[in-house]
Amino acid sequence: MQLTRYSDFSLRVLIYLAVARAPLSTIEEIAAAYGISRGHLMKVVRHLSALGYVETVRGRSGGLRLAREPVDVNVGEVIRRTEENLALVECFRGEGRCPIEQACLLRRALHMALDAFLAVLDGFTLADLVSRRRAPLARQLGLQPLRGPGEP
Amino acid sequence: MQLTRYSDFSLRVLIYLAVARAPLSTIEEIAAAYGISRGHLMKVVRHLSALGYVETVRGRSGGLRLAREPVDVNVGEVIRRTEENLALVECFRGEGRCPIEQACLLRRALHMALDAFLAVLDGFTLADLVSRRRAPLARQLGLQPLRGPGEP
Numbered sequence: 001m002q003l004t005r006y007s008d009f010s011l012r013v014l015i016y017l018a019v020a021r022a023p024l025s026t027i028e029e030i031a032a033a034y035g036i037s038r039g040h041l042m043k044v045v046r047h048l049s050a051l052g053y054v055e056t057v058r059g060r061s062g063g064l065r066l067a068r069e070p071v072d073v074n075v076g077e078v079i080r081r082t083e084e085n086l087a088l089v090e091c092f093r094g095e096g097r098c099p100i101e102q103a104c105l106l107r108r109a110l111h112m113a114l115d116a117f118l119a120v121l122d123g124f125t126l127a128d129l130v131s132r133r134r135a136p137l138a139r140q141l142g143l144q145p146l147r148g149p150g151e152p
Numbered sequence: 153m154q155l156t157r158y159s160d161f162s163l164r165v166l167i168y169l170a171v172a173r174a175p176l177s178t179i180e181e182i183a184a185a186y187g188i189s190r191g192h193l194m195k196v197v198r199h200l201s202a203l204g205y206v207e208t209v210r211g212r213s214g215g216l217r218l219a220r221e222p223v224d225v226n227v228g229e230v231i232r233r234t235e236e237n238l239a240l241v242e243c244f245r246g247e248g249r250c251p252i253e254q255a256c257l258l259r260r261a262l263h264m265a266l267d268a269f270l271a272v273l274d275g276f277t278l279a280d281l282v283s284r285r286r287a288p289l290a291r292q293l294g295l296q297p298l299r300g301p302g303e304p
Contacts (some may be wrong), residue, residue, distance in 0.1 A: 001239060002153065002239060003262075035249065086153055106227070113269045117268055118265070120268045127259045130257070141243070
């Protein structure tokens, strides 16, 4: 059981933008900071933009930035919207291939487990992920962060 | 995010054996009941046997049966032992490829979410999955179940 790279990279892009606090960041910078392919990131950023998490500014000095405050980006919501397939097992997809689908309580147990998984993530915002760690995250991403109020 | 077919089939085999209550069932029967490949099931059954969930009896009139009472088969434990990869994201595998691994709180949030997921499944045994549904499950699997005490 794994999240797709797509969700993983989506969250990493949001973390980068929340830590950077620069007016604009570029896909090249983010790709270099994480050591991941620019091509992958292009798709991720396009989707994050369509979902309203990221704003892109075109042109030579263009780039991207968060479209919302980090406190308004819910981690559970991001996972729900970027993870293409939360169908833990075949029968979640409603294809009706498993003969015991109607009577099976495993399905119900797995739905309860998935709800519990997402409920934990619904308790976190992007701000929770970065606020107390901005300085070390920025160092690890090779960024010079603007300092927030009260931050060392 | 999906469970592997391996975990899914493992649970289906255990459900079949718990519903069948026959002295011995065969891989052929189980494969036919679920419409899945015999080859896949062979591997699954070998592993369930190595894990102590299933007993196999060799010989012409051989077959397989549960090695434990259904009430002693915990669903969370089965998932933990059959799901090869519970590393939701790259950094769970400890490969150290993500530069923000040390400061990242996303990892902690995902660990909490996974713990919540498994905790729900720890609350179910194989007996919970089948006891109140034995008759419809048996019908759907093409089985004639032995009736338990107090069951219709």
